[in-house]
Amino acid sequence: MKQTIPGLLLLLAIMLVPSSAFANNDTNTETDTSAAMPDYTYYTLAPDITTNYVTQGKRLGYLRLQVDLMLLDPSMSKLVEHHAPLIRDAIITVIGQQPEARVQSLAGREEIRQACLAKVNELLIAETNQKLVTELLFTKYLFQ
Incomplete structure (x- = not known):
C-alpha cells in the first residue's frame, strides 16, 4: 500500500502542473514564421472573359474563362483593379492567337495560362515598374 500512494501523488502532481510548463515558450519562432510568410490575396477579373479562338x-470557337490573379500583397489590388482593362486585353489577345488543339487540351491550357501570365506581367512591369501578379489561374474554363 505504501508503494501506490507515492505513485498516485506523483501522478496527481504531474496532472496539476500546467501544460505550458512543458511547452516551448520561445515566442520568437512563431513571429518569425508568420513574418516570413507572404500575405497572398486573390483578385478575380469580373465579368468572365468570353472570346473566340482559331x-x-x-465555325467559330468560343472560350469562356474566369481568371483569378494571385497577388503577393493585398495593397496591390488597387493597382491591379486600375489596370484590369489592360490585363483583360492581354489575355484576350493571347487566347485569340491559339489554335483549337491547344485550347482543347490540358497541356495546351497550361501553356496558354503561362503565356497569359508572362504577357500580363510584361505589361504591368512596363506600366508600374513592379511585378504585381505572382500567379494567374483559370478558375473556370469552358470551350465550345
Missing part, C-alpha cells in the same frame, strides 16, 4: 473550318 478553329479549322467555318
Whole structure:
C-alpha cells in the first residue's frame, strides 16, 4: 500500500502542473514564421472573359474563362483593379492567337495560362515598374 500512494501523488502532481510548463515558450519562432510568410490575396477579373479562338473550318470557337490573379500583397489590388482593362486585353489577345488543339487540351491550357501570365506581367512591369501578379489561374474554363 505504501508503494501506490507515492505513485498516485506523483501522478496527481504531474496532472496539476500546467501544460505550458512543458511547452516551448520561445515566442520568437512563431513571429518569425508568420513574418516570413507572404500575405497572398486573390483578385478575380469580373465579368468572365468570353472570346473566340482559331478553329479549322467555318465555325467559330468560343472560350469562356474566369481568371483569378494571385497577388503577393493585398495593397496591390488597387493597382491591379486600375489596370484590369489592360490585363483583360492581354489575355484576350493571347487566347485569340491559339489554335483549337491547344485550347482543347490540358497541356495546351497550361501553356496558354503561362503565356497569359508572362504577357500580363510584361505589361504591368512596363506600366508600374513592379511585378504585381505572382500567379494567374483559370478558375473556370469552358470551350465550345
